[in-house]
Amino acid sequence: MNVKSFPYRLYLVISEEACPHYDFIKVAEEAIKGGVDIIQLREKKDASSQFLKKAVELKKVLDRYQIPLIINDNLEVAIKSGAAGIHVGNTDLTPTEIRKQWPQCEILGYSIEYLEQLYNEQTYSSDYLGISPVYNTDTKTNTVTTWGIDGVQSICSKTEKPLVAIGNMKASNAKKVVEAGADCIAVVSAICSDSNPLKAAQLLKQEIDQGINNRAATHKI
Structure with missing residues (x-):
């Protein structure tokens, strides 16, 4: 993926456990209607077979809206589900290895936890970087x-x-995180735990868009 071809602004990281009010599939669909551009399925506790089942089910919904599915960590699930991509951290399979094993991967994300990582081959092999975490979180x-x-x-x-x-x-x-330079905001509980995922997504997208506009205006000055 070319650096300039990352059009996503609101990124939902979802799991069954993170959705207390509704089925995670319903939350995903409502969030898409509210403005989510890309969704990552993160099921740390599931066996691969159960993870895959959920991924296939979720992808059916995402395909209707042309929303990319990203799988957290599990390369087998990513490939078998037909996902668009995978996101990995420092203790997972490396981006360079993923490129070898899955050359068809369209979107490869890699979490940055210290600045030195910006200069290693894993970062160079990735399509986007996750700044993780911006603020402390229970997730x-x-x-x-x-x-x-x-x-x-x-x-x-x-x-x-x-x-x-x-x-x-x-x-x-x-808004202020986008103004500081982030291209996209990823959320879990801000949408998954909300009793109205559609409205929660709409509000987030408005704030992100405002941040992007403010940043663009600042750079013109």
Whole structure:
């Protein structure tokens, strides 16, 4: 994927466990109607067979809306489900190895937890970088760096790769994180835990779009 061809702005990371109000498939579809552009299925506790079953079910819905499916960590599930891509972290199969085993991968994401990673071959092999986490979150506790706004700005100044910010992201902070340089905002509970996923997605998308507009206006000055 070309650096400039990452058109996604609102990225939903979903799991069955993260959705207390509705079935995760319903949450995904409502979120898409509200403005989600890309969805990652993250099922850390499932066996591959169960993970695959969910991925196939989710992809049927996503295909109707032409929304890409990303699989968290599991290359077997990503390939067998026909997903568009995969997202990995520092303790998972490396992006370079994924490229060898799955040359058809369209979207390969890689989480950045310290600045030195910006200069390794795993980053060069990736299509986008996950800034993980921007803020502390209960969803992911085994993290190295909490980036904050300064961290987002620092990464943005050092790479041309599209940047996806995740970690306690919500409507109240999405705009300033985009203004700091993130290209896309990834959320879990801000949509999955909301009793109205469609409206939650709409509000997030509005804040992201405003942040993008503000950043563009600033760069023109």
